Amino acid sequence: MNEEAQKSLSNLISLSYGNDKYQICIKDFLLSWWDEVTFGIFDMHRLSCLDDEKRKDISNVFSYLCLTGFIYPSQSTPYFxxxxxxxxxxxxxxEELRTGEHIYG
Incomplete structure (x- = not known):
């Protein structure tokens, strides 16, 4: 992963915690890469809720994923x-939503 993609990924990970519309969008994008069976396939149309900077970060990471064939994140990488x-x-x-103990926010 090149330096620009690493920086973008780091930015996205740091923004993905929370319940704002853009945070959920970013989190869902990252988790669909992590495990699409568990977390679902990401609909790229959802990127419309993001500003230009966040879409650029998604684009950098997505370009990297396209080059690697969307392989599962390697444990040897610093972002794993x-x-x-x-x-x-x-x-x-x-789990907490399922049991009624909501922790978002």
Whole structure:
């Protein structure tokens, strides 16, 4: 992953926690890469809610994914742990929503 894509990915991960429309959009984009079976396929039309800077970050990461064939994030990369943490955070949110203990926000 080139430096620009790494910076974009880092920006996106840091913005993905929360319940604003753009945060949910970014989180869903990242998690669909992490595990599309669990988190679903991302609809690119949803990017319309993002500003130009965030769409540029998505574009940088998406370009990288296209070049690599959308392979699962490697554990040897510096962002693997951050994506794993995001996925676990989302799992906890879903479980708490299911049980009535909502933690978003």
């Amino acid at each position: 742990e951050k994506l794993e943490r995001l996925a676990n955070w989302e799992w906890e949110n879903r």
